[in-house]
Amino acid sequence: MKSEIEDTDGRGATLGVTPVAAGVEVRAAGPSGELSLTCTPARARELAAALVRAADEAESAQSAEPVTVKAGQLRRGDVRDGDRAMTVEAVRVDGATAHITWKSGAGRSWTQGYDADAEIALRRRG
Numbered sequence: 001m002k003s004e005i006e007d008t009d010g011r012g013a014t015l016g017v018t019p020v021a022a023g024v025e026v027r028a029a030g031p032s033g034e035l036s037l038t039c040t041p042a043r044a045r046e047l048a049a050a051l052v053r054a055a056d057e058a059e060s061a062q063s064a065e066p067v068t069v070k071a072g073q074l075r076r077g078d079v080r081d082g083d084r085a086m087t088v089e090a091v092r093v094d095g096a097t098a099h100i101t102w103k104s105g106a107g108r109s110w111t112q113g114y115d116a117d118a119e120i121a122l123r124r125r126g
Contacts, residue, residue, distance in 0.1 A: 007032065017044075066123055071098035072116030081121040
């Protein structure tokens with residue numbers, strides 16, 4: 001699994017996680033270099049749990065009020081407000097229509113068309 005992230009200076013970087021032998025390799029690569037770490041599966045689960053807790057705390061610290069954005073101004077990573085997590089995967093504006101590709105928390109993707117000026121309530125900006 002690889003994820004696009006940013007370093008502390010806002011420059012693009014990647015974080016990769018791969019099973020290796022009897023462990024898990026975590027590899028971070030950015031403009032300033034690369035770092036590779038290997039840990040046990042149990043330690044990898046602890047790290048994953050810590051990341052989930054930190055993400056939950058960061059989201060809780062944000063405003064409880066959803067942000068409203070025009071469909072044509074959505075961007076990758078925006079999370080729609082509602083009972084189920086839906087994240088913007090891609091946006092294509094064609095005239096007055098915004099074609100938004102969503103990804104569910106279960107990993108399913110679909111594209112939906114909106115009037116480019118339609119207001120979309122977001123839980124958070126990506």
